[in-house]
Amino acid sequence: MHFSPNSTKRKALPYVVVGGGVVAAAAIVGGFLAIPAVSGSTGAVASTTEEVAVVTERPALGAARDPLSQDELSYALHLATTDPALPENITSVDGSEAPQVLSVDVTTRDVDASDRFVDVVLYDYTSNRTFMQAVNLTAATVSGSSREGVQPPPSADEVDYAFRVFLADATASAGVRAEYTSVAGGELSSIDQLGVSGGAFSPDASTVGGDVCQVDRCVEMQFRVPGGGYLDTSSFVVDLSNRTVIGIQ
Amino acid sequence: MQKIIRTVALAAAALTVGSALALVPTSAATAAPPVSCSGEALVEKTFDNGTAWQMCWRVDSKKGLTLEQVNVKAPGEDSYRRVLESAYLSQLHVPYDTGKNVWNDITSYGFGNQYLQKLSSAECTTGALKDVAQSWTSTREGVTTTRMRTIPALCVTDTSRDLAYRSHEQSWGSIDDKPLFASSGQGFSLQIVSKVDWYEYATKVEFTDEGAITFDLGATGDVSYEDMDADSTTGWPIGEGQTAYAASHWHNAIWRLDFGLDGQGNQAVEQYDSGLGEQGTRVKLMHTSPKTISNPANLAPVNDLTWWRVVAPDSLNADGHARSYEFVFPGSQLYQGDPVTQPLLTFTNYNACQEYATSNLNPACADRNVIQYVASSADQALTDPVAWVNSGFHHVVRDEDQSPMQTHWQSFSIMPRDWTSQSMSTPDGRSCINGDPGGEIHTDESPCEVVGPEPEPEPSTEPTVEPSPSAEPSSPPAGGGEGATLALGSTKLIRGESFTLSGGGFAAGEDVAVTLHSDPISVGTLKADGVGELSGTLTLPATAPLGAHTLRAVGSDSGRSAEAAVTVSGASGAGALANTGGTIVGGSILGGILLLVVGALLLVKRRRAAVHA
Ligand SMILES: [Cu+2]
Numbered sequence A: 001m002h003f004s005p006n007s008t009k010r011k012a013l014p015y016v017v018v019g020g021g022v023v024a025a026a027a028i029v030g031g032f033l034a035i036p037a038v039s040g041s042t043g044a045v046a047s048t049t050e051e052v053a054v055v056t057e058r059p060a061l062g063a064a065r066d067p068l069s070q071d072e073l074s075y076a077l078h079l080a081t082t083d084p085a086l087p088e089n090i091t092s093v094d095g096s097e098a099p100q101v102l103s104v105d106v107t108t109r110d111v112d113a114s115d116r117f118v119d120v121v122l123y124d125y126t127s128n129r130t131f132m133q134a135v136n137l138t139a140a141t142v143s144g145s146s147r148e149g150v151q152p153p154p155s156a157d158e159v160d161y162a163f164r165v166f167l168a169d170a171t172a173s174a175g176v177r178a179e180y181t182s183v184a185g186g187e188l189s190s191i192d193q194l195g196v197s198g199g200a201f202s203p204d205a206s207t208v209g210g211d212v213c214q215v216d217r218c219v220e221m222q223f224r225v226p227g228g229g230y231l232d233t234s235s236f237v238v239d240l241s242n243r244t245v246i247g248i249q
Numbered sequence B: 001m002q003k004i005i006r007t008v009a010l011a012a013a014a015l016t017v018g019s020a021l022a023l024v025p026t027s028a029a030t031a032a033p034p035v036s037c038s039g040e041a042l043v044e045k046t047f048d049n050g051t052a053w054q055m056c057w058r059v060d061s062k063k064g065l066t067l068e069q070v071n072v073k074a075p076g077e078d079s080y081r082r083v084l085e086s087a088y089l090s091q092l093h094v095p096y097d098t099g100k101n102v103w104n105d106i107t108s109y110g111f112g113n114q115y116l117q118k119l120s121s122a123e124c125t126t127g128a129l130k131d132v133a134q135s136w137t138s139t140r141e142g143v144t145t146t147r148m149r150t151i152p153a154l155c156v157t158d159t160s161r162d163l164a165y166r167s168h169e170q171s172w173g174s175i176d177d178k179p180l181f182a183s184s185g186q187g188f189s190l191q192i193v194s195k196v197d198w199y200e201y202a203t204k205v206e207f208t209d210e211g212a213i214t215f216d217l218g219a220t221g222d223v224s225y226e227d228m229d230a231d232s233t234t235g236w237p238i239g240e241g242q243t244a245y246a247a248s249h250w251h252n253a254i255w256r257l258d259f260g261l262d263g264q265g266n267q268a269v270e271q272y273d274s275g276l277g278e279q280g281t282r283v284k285l286m287h288t289s290p291k292t293i294s295n296p297a298n299l300a301p302v303n304d305l306t307w308w309r310v311v312a313p314d315s316l317n318a319d320g321h322a323r324s325y326e327f328v329f330p331g332s333q334l335y336q337g338d339p340v341t342q343p344l345l346t347f348t349n350y351n352a353c354q355e356y357a358t359s360n361l362n363p364a365c366a367d368r369n370v371i372q373y374v375a376s377s378a379d380q381a382l383t384d385p386v387a388w389v390n391s392g393f394h395h396v397v398r399d400e401d402q403s404p405m406q407t408h409w410q411s412f413s414i415m416p417r418d419w420t421s422q423s424m425s426t427p428d429g430r431s432c433i434n435g436d437p438g439g440e441i442h443t444d445e446s447p448c449e450v451v452g453p454e455p456e457p458e459p460s461t462e463p464t465v466e467p468s469p470s471a472e473p474s475s476p477p478a479g480g481g482e483g484a485t486l487a488l489g490s491t492k493l494i495r496g497e498s499f500t501l502s503g504g505g506f507a508a509g510e511d512v513a514v515t516l517h518s519d520p521i522s523v524g525t526l527k528a529d530g531v532g533e534l535s536g537t538l539t540l541p542a543t544a545p546l547g548a549h550t551l552r553a554v555g556s557d558s559g560r561s562a563e564a565a566v567t568v569s570g571a572s573g574a575g576a577l578a579n580t581g582g583t584i585v586g587g588s589i590l591g592g593i594l595l596l597v598v599g600a601l602l603l604v605k606r607r608r609a610a611v612h613a
Helices: A070-081 A158-168 A174-184 B002-017 B105-109 B368-375 B572-579 B590-613
Strands: A100-106 A117-124 A127-137 A139-149 A196-200 A220-224 A236-239 A245-249 B022-024 B042-045 B052-060 B064-073 B079-096 B103-104 B125-142 B143-168 B180-198 B198-210 B213-221 B235-237 B245-248 B249-260 B268-279 B284-293 B295-299 B307-316 B322-328 B346-349 B386-397 B405-417 B485-488 B491-496 B498-504 B511-517 B522-528 B535-541 B549-553 B563-569 B583-585
Touching: A070 A100, A070 A117, A070 A127, A070 A139, A070 B143, A100 A158, A100 B052, A100 B125, A158 A196, A158 A220, A158 A236, A158 A245, A158 B125, A196 B105, A196 B180, A220 B549, B042 B180, B052 B143, B052 B180, B064 B180, B064 B198, B079 B105, B079 B213, B103 B105, B143 B198, B213 B249, B213 B386, B249 B405, B295 B368, B346 B368, B386 B405, B485 B549, B485 B563, B498 B549, B511 B563, B522 B535
Parallel strands: B491 B563
Antiparallel strands: A100 A117, A117 A127, A127 A139, A196 A220, A220 A236, A236 A245, B042 B052, B052 B064, B064 B079, B079 B103, B079 B249, B125 B143, B143 B180, B180 B198, B198 B213, B213 B405, B235 B245, B249 B386, B268 B284, B268 B307, B295 B346, B307 B322, B322 B405, B346 B386, B485 B498, B498 B535, B511 B522, B511 B549, B549 B563
């Protein structure tokens, strides 16, 4: 695993949890995230989870407002992520040289448009900018816009990564790990042991700490022990741009 | 959004240069609004009263349940009309009264994808579950992989409500059911559940057979485990004694409704306020008057009499009234701690990049919230309104709200005002009541869908004390015939011009009266042949109201009837406009023509009254 050199990231963090300043990146095990188990009722039938094949030629397109087929989603991703207008040094959450994919949705704009438009939202951890790639599947074109300080919800991939950053910070995670052990027994060592929500964190007047998250991409999380209660996660967020844990109040 | 209709209007105006009249298309039943989805993504529902809805639904990763191209068809109309371009929850803002937390559940978490809940049939007992896709894209070491699955997540359910209406006519001293017009109403709802940390939110939108739409957010799940440290003013003690005070907090659901009333390019927003005025003979008068909201604005009610509507001034119903939808709030609490939740309603012009009420996630927009949207467009004329509707709830936690919390609902509706000339549920027996009946319509004696020769003499003009055991049906005669049929050469009728019709299933040799509804206008009478079949040519009266109507044929002896939906347009002299329909507005001749029409209608009513006298 390697990380792109990145001069834009801030190193001076006013509220870094003691001992959590620099996470040993190598300690964060790579690999693909586990797809969370279906959340909700038992008894209802979910489909199996399928890996989506890469699609680089325009597939058959649905009607403009239909949900995306696998092929359409894949083709939209292809057009959005290979758009030459994206920065050359774009990086994903693990620092690798690819855009981070946040979401893929049929656009909700211009509902009577006849062409099939898809919004692919990307994040560039190099420039700390959100890119919204408005992809026209019909015309195979991309119209992009980007902005700093716009922080869409973290993808499951980013929550997974944030959890690893948190757990790898022995000091910052000590309280949660102890609470887990007392509630569930055993060691907390994987996100699969918990129910996890992850949200984009932006500091506001009511927060103390985390000012760096005005620009950095930060994630706050809630943990629930299956069959048990919630763990107290109110005092930290994970700064994914810096791969550090930040204390907040 | 810009509407094609605008071009048509311009063309119409150009045609009439030099005339005192401006012809504006009614858009009556001409071009159906688009609905660009298929299969399971398309919801179409026709109710028993003839009202129909169609729309496209999806579950957006952030906005959750998203409805688009929401179109309604009123009974008797042969085409849908657009109500909303789109509707979705554009923010769920949750500040805590302890000042320690504020959550933005839509823009920080999202109501779709991994937070969308799988529903079981037990959670959708009377409805149908629809599948929704979830996807995961992960990137590690430069390799991106996407996985997808579907879960049953949308519940589409039929709904009903008792006492949609009731109107009973009863003779003094009698317990007889003379005409009793009573009905339950029908509807359907679409609902998803999204789990964001402790809370589980149901997003539900319901459509009724009377044209109303209700937007509901239900909150259940658990109260926040992180917020048990309030005091007696910022929370409420739950559990034993006074040790744990659950923090009070807000669920400020801000919905985004993009209006597209009848596909019109020109829509207006009006605020109505009422105030007591001068002394009348018994009480003070009360005056209710509108104020046009001319520019994008943040709006709060003046008092509990304030209400608002979005109106399409160029889309007129059969009574000549502009179609509109008004907001109905059963109570919305407005959080004053943040400027974005101080308004009850914010109106902006449609701007593609303004997708969320706060913390806007579309990078093409510099403005991030409704306050900024209004500030940067305050000098625009408000003609293409998007409503940002703050459906707020201040949640002071109860003991009963512990796990699982009782679902609390917060809702508002939009309701048609003058969309149709009468309610979409008007029964045939009341279809002749439109405007001041002037005491000349006697629906108890002769259900008013029966026009022309009376088949059934009334037994008595005196009120009887004795209940009459026979004769009176307990419900009005059914409007539909026993196998009678009616077919037209064309369903597009032109005032003052003849048209052909044919039919069958009537009694041999009987007279068949043909009338135009809903405000009945006699068109003529044809005689059925020896086998009860009918064929001939009639001329549509020049006074027939424009728009969508029903043509009904009723056999004078058999009482059998059949009907056909028709569209009435103006004289063919209007050339190109004849096939799109037109209505006359403005100009000095307008008043005179309206008077002529009104006079003709009154004449028709008087004649009918004379027949029954
Ligand atoms: Cu609550």
